[in-house]
Amino acid sequence: MPTLARATILIAAMFCAAASGQTQSETKEAKSGTASISGPITVGTDPAPGVVVAVTHDNHQIRQTPVAQATTDKDGRYKVKGLSAGRYIVSPIDPLLVLPQDAMMQGRGKSVSVSEGEEIEGIDFSLVRGGVITGRVTDDQGRPLVGEQVALSRVDERDRKTFVYLHHRPMLEIDDRGIYRLFGIPAGRYVVSVGRQLGSLGAGNEGGFYARTFHPGTTEESQAEIIEISSGEEATGIDIMVGPLSRSYTVTGRIVYAETGAPFPNALYGYGILSDDGKSIQSTTYSKRTDAGGNFRLGGVLPGRYVVFSVAESESDYYSEPVPFEIADEDVSGLEVRVHRGASLSGIAVIEGTNDTDILARISKLQFIVFQQEGGPSPPRSDPVKIELDGSFRTGALHPGKVRLYLMNHLPVRKGFHLIRVERGGVNVTDGIEIAPGEEISGLRAIIAYGTSRILGQLKMAEGELPKDVGFVVSAHLISSGVHRTVANVEADQKGRFVLEGLPAGEYRLLVRRGLSRPGFGRILPGKTFRQDVTVAEQAEVQVTITIDLNAGVK
Amino acid sequence: MKRLLSVGFLSLLIALASASASGAGSSSSQDPAESSSNKAGQRNADSIEGRVISDDGQPIVKAQIWVIEAGQSSRTVRWTKTDREGKFRAEGLAPMQYRISADAPGYLLSNESSRPKSYSPGDFVNITMIKGGVITGTVTDSSGKPVVAVPVSIIFVRTSDGRSLGGVGGAARPRYTDDRGVYRIYGLSGGSYLVMAGMRPGSNAGLAVRYRDHSPTYFPSATRETAQEVRVDKGREVTGIDIRYRAERGYSISGTVSGAVPSDTESGHVSLTLLYASSGLTEAMASISGKDDSFTFDNVTEGEYELIAQSNLMSGENGVSAPVRVKVSGADVKGLKVILTPFSSIAGRTLLEPLQDAALKSGCRDEREGLLRNMRVIVRPDSVIERRDQPPPPGRPRSVPARIDDKGEFEIQRLHAELYRVETQLWGRSWYVRSITLPGGGQNRRPFDVARNGIALKAGERVKRLTVTIAEGAASLDGQVLPSVEGNQLPARLRVHLVPSDREHADDTLRFAEARVRNDDSFIFSNLAPGRYLIVIDQASASDEESMEIWQRHAAWDGVERERLRRLAEACSTAIELQPCRSISHYKLFYAPPQSNKNGPSKKGQ
Incomplete structure (x- = not known):
């Protein structure tokens, strides 16, 4: 039920110029405005003076330089001034006073949007005094593990462990005496470990590694001793003794053509972790190419179950059957990976919803990615599919099965474009195109809608105020004409407002869930999902209010 | 037998083939x-x-x-x-x-x-x-409270044997103080360091954002100029290097660079160095590349500085700025304009004059083979006092050596608008420098004597056809200075001078030679032009010898000095004649102090 109340104009989330890099000239950017953000900061019931509050742009970039900062006065109040309109993240930055143990808020602060000249108050933070965890890490000969890093995991009521991303990473490093010291840790239950989790990938494993070992000296997570610290407490003697350096192993073999057994030279190859059910490849790593004899070599492989493959590259037209292997305690050799001639797809992409030649010309900046599902694990594809100026596209090296096309997401130019439909000979194949081995499918039509419509949303609580300690993520899904495609994800600001932009006309389903949508911290919390459907016309602005009743059931 | 041999050969071939295949693979x-x-x-x-x-x-x-x-x-x-x-x-x-x-x-x-x-x-x-060595200590503020999570960096200023490095370099990444204000830097090579608490410009803030507006504090609680060096040895731990953090507001210095800067099409960058005006120590460096022509130095303490810029382009004209004086006092300095003027260069060639006279030549070692390859032509800015133990700051004029190519040519680039002296470094003992000249202009076409006058370069000037003529038949002289009265102490800082006494060479700068008398009272001259000389001993002034590390300016470059030396030489009568490719060794020179009538050495030669 879209509401059509003519409310006050909401300022859209302005995408200010990305504050990245280290150029000196941009440190004081965005200080030319007149808006301000203020609030009290407390530790328990006491005010917290001398706490620095930093304000950064909320534009999904981590590790930015703050655009403004302020320090709390003797009454524990801060005021950050001179901000121009926009959307920001406000965080208290103090090494000793920290936000309480909460997966969401660990050092990340609150999202606040301001309009020009607006003075926002009440952005408060309740901090706790962080504690200290310190100890010594040595091997079984008493030698310190200099330069290695410890890892901290939080333990919940059910003894499940979650990795804690500490924002002051230098303190994770073990010094020349073997000592580490973590400070500013909110009260709670933790385990400390050092070393690599078995089954992790990467060339860094070459030549040996320490298996992940928990305090006081066990590689079994369930046996890890739990450290409980209260506010401001120092836990000392949290030592870890690791076993001897473990070995990593080498895997060798060849990649060959399935039909002839001849070597497949210059193939980009790699390996990945096989999922527990053996059906999909989880993380992958690839960077090297086979030699003239089709030989490959993987180094630094830790014990675990993996598959080796060659990456599907459109130019080569061949796809590989990934070969599983297991490393226990010795090198593996003689593997043979076979490649088959792949199928290909080609067609024309068209943009609907605009006649503007400039916008139509942007089609050559868009790219597709191809997603293939199959009975077994499928190897990664190396390149996105380019769209030419005339809209034509082609991709090869497809293995038989179902193929789905998506628009590649991480391009700034992509805003406003959405792939809403794929047709083959007039038939809607958006949900997947069936491909036979080696088939050449042409004449596809990919319809990309261009939209400039917007949904201006407001979240309201059925009872009381919006909760202050966590955000809400709103995702929009296009559901017209039987298609279900996710189109956007945004986080509501501190007043529950959100804006979804660049939408083509259609029927949408908005889903609201608790969580954060920031890179590195994007998490949806378990809990209820709230749903609202809305129709959007072309070049329109629709206002929506979604009422959230935390006590009601899920729709 | 034959069959056996061929089988053996075949298996050797196979072994070689597989070895190279696996190697190639x-x-x-x-x-x-x-x-x-x-x-x-x-x-x-x-x-x-x-x-x-x-x-x-x-x-x-x-x-x-x-x-x-x-x-x-x-x-x-x-x-x-x-x-x-x-x-x-x-x-x-x-x-x-x-x-x-x-x-x-x-x-x-x-x-x-x-x-x-x-x-x-x-x-x-x-x-x-x-x-490696370890430096550790605590950082506290003026009220004694620990300063938490402040970056602490070190700057390597001197090696264990005392050689200075004068640079801004430091540890790869800073260490941070913990909740007690304690920092620990390990893995250091032996030498002396400065320890600095605070943010360096251009570093990412993270938790240290609270220190962003301060200029850094150096151990014990000082600015860069008054910072105390900390000496560390490998394997040793130096504790108690506590820093009292001053939390002084740092200011910024900003402006633009113009002139010989990289354009859009060229790759390269302009490097800027900010130096303390009084000591010449480097405070900070910055770099600009691409279209940007503006620079900023942040976190600069109050004081007087000099700013120098120079460009480093892959191709094209490079330039350098005259030092810009900057005073920071209570406010940011904005709008500086730094102008790069193009570097100058000197190009030229060497001419060889071998001995023609077979009799004379027979005494000479044939050193043609490595002569040019090992020779160096060095240009030295006349006004700059250079220290042997420390490189000058980037962007300052400095002495530049050049190699000679196969054709006998050399080119020296990146020179400033300065008066440069030209020196040579010769290899071997058989050759000496006869002249260093530029082609003359004017009516009489006499070549311009660069050995005497140097080359006064203008900005962007490209001097060509400098000719360094070296001739075969050099002589050498080495010996010892002894007090004329036995048992007397020789004074310190003695120098031996050779003054040409042949009339036609009387004012030839290249024939004036000087050698320092070493701690064991010996001296040595080599690559001398043959001919007649007078020998003079004098004493260098205290300031000249304050450190053996300073490049000496040759007395012969100064007309007044040459005159003084000649008068000294004529007052005494110690003369010597040097023959081509002859070496005089163990020459005893007697030194009488100036109070006595004899105003110079007497000779008891060989």
Whole structure:
């Protein structure tokens, strides 16, 4: 039920110029405005003076330089001034006073949007005094593990462990005496470990590694001793003794053509972790190419179950059957990976919803990615599919099965474009195109809608105020004409407002869930999902209010 | 017999073929990461093995090892780590020479192990590492409270033997103080350091954002100029290096650079150096590249500075700025305009004049072979006092040596608008410099005597056709200075001068030579033009000799000095005649102090 109340104009989330890099000239950017953000900061019931509050742009970039900062006065109040309109993240930055143990808020602060000249108050933070965890890490000969890093995991009521991303990473490093010291840790239950989790990938494993070992000296997570610290407490003697350096192993073999057994030279190859059910490849790593004899070599492989493959590259037209292997305690050799001639797809992409030649010309900046599902694990594809100026596209090296096309997401130019439909000979194949081995499918039509419509949303609580300690993520899904495609994800600001932009006309389903949508911290919390459907016309602005009743059931 | 031989030959061929195939295989896959595996069947002939231990004999586990092609390419062909016994093996190496490099956190290569050494497949490498030095202390504020999570950096200023480095360099990344304000920096090589608490410009803030607006504080509680050096030795820990953090507001210095700057089409950058005006120590450096022509230095303490810029382009005209004086006092300095003027250059050639007279020539060693290759032409800015133990700040005029190419030509670039003196460094003993000239202009076409006058370069000037003429038939002289009265002490800072006494060479700057009398009272001259000379001993002034590290300005460059020396020389009558390719050794020179009538040495020669 879209509401059509003519409310006050909401300022859209302005995408200010990305504050990245280290150029000196941009440190004081965005200080030319007149808006301000203020609030009290407390530790328990006491005010917290001398706490620095930093304000950064909320534009999904981590590790930015703050655009403004302020320090709390003797009454524990801060005021950050001179901000121009926009959307920001406000965080208290103090090494000793920290936000309480909460997966969401660990050092990340609150999202606040301001309009020009607006003075926002009440952005408060309740901090706790962080504690200290310190100890010594040595091997079984008493030698310190200099330069290695410890890892901290939080333990919940059910003894499940979650990795804690500490924002002051230098303190994770073990010094020349073997000592580490973590400070500013909110009260709670933790385990400390050092070393690599078995089954992790990467060339860094070459030549040996320490298996992940928990305090006081066990590689079994369930046996890890739990450290409980209260506010401001120092836990000392949290030592870890690791076993001897473990070995990593080498895997060798060849990649060959399935039909002839001849070597497949210059193939980009790699390996990945096989999922527990053996059906999909989880993380992958690839960077090297086979030699003239089709030989490959993987180094630094830790014990675990993996598959080796060659990456599907459109130019080569061949796809590989990934070969599983297991490393226990010795090198593996003689593997043979076979490649088959792949199928290909080609067609024309068209943009609907605009006649503007400039916008139509942007089609050559868009790219597709191809997603293939199959009975077994499928190897990664190396390149996105380019769209030419005339809209034509082609991709090869497809293995038989179902193929789905998506628009590649991480391009700034992509805003406003959405792939809403794929047709083959007039038939809607958006949900997947069936491909036979080696088939050449042409004449596809990919319809990309261009939209400039917007949904201006407001979240309201059925009872009381919006909760202050966590955000809400709103995702929009296009559901017209039987298609279900996710189109956007945004986080509501501190007043529950959100804006979804660049939408083509259609029927949408908005889903609201608790969580954060920031890179590195994007998490949806378990809990209820709230749903609202809305129709959007072309070049329109629709206002929506979604009422959230935390006590009601899920729709 | 024949059959046996051919079978043997065939198997040798096969062995060679498979060896090269495996070598080609592993190198073409461009795989630098060979782990140390212990395949039993692997031949050692294509591996280099080794062990890394610390100086107390313990194995160093998980040390990083690189195998690098020795020679020009310096390509890293393998990297691996040591195992639980400190051992490593790099396999599948092509038969050639390699260098092995090792790195372990907190450790440094011992002196022995850091000497450049080459290894071949089949060798066993023993590497010893020593624990680096440690500096640790506490950072507190003016009320004694710990300063938490402030970055602490070090600047390496002097080696253990006292050689200064004058640069801004420091540890790869700063360490941070913990919740008690304690910091610990380990793995240091021996030498002297400055320790600095605070943010360096351009660094990412993170938790340290609270210190963003302060200029850094140096141990013990000082600015860069008054900072105290901390001496560390390998394997030793220096504690109590406590810093009282001043939390002084730092200011910014900003402006633009124009002139000979990189354009859009050229790659390169402009480097800017901010120096303390009084001491010449570098405070900070910055770099601009691309279209940006503006620069900013942040976190600068109040004081007086000099700013120098110079460009470093891949191609095209490079330039340098005259130093810009900047005073920071209570406010940011904005809008500085730094103008780069193009560098100048000097190009020229050497002319050789071998001896024609066979009789004379017979006494000379034939040094033609390496003569040009080892010779250097050095230009030195006349007004700059250079220290031998310390490089001048970037952007300042400095002495520049040039090599001579196969055609006998040389070119010296990146020179400033300064008066430069031209010197040479000759190899061997048979040749001497006869003249250094530029073609003359004007009516009489006499060449311009650069040896006497130097070259006064203008900005952007390209001087060509400098001619350095060297002639065969040089003489040498070495000997000892003794007090004329036995038992007397010789004064310090004595110098021996040779003054030409042949009339036609009387004012030839190149024939004036000077040598320092060393601690053992000896002196040595070489590459002298043959002819007659008078010998004078005088004493250098105290300031000249304040440090042996300063390049001496030749007395002969100054007309007044030449005159003084000539008068001194004529007052005494110690004369000597030097023959082509003859060497006079163990020459005894007697020194009488100036109070006595004899105003110079008397000779008892050979």
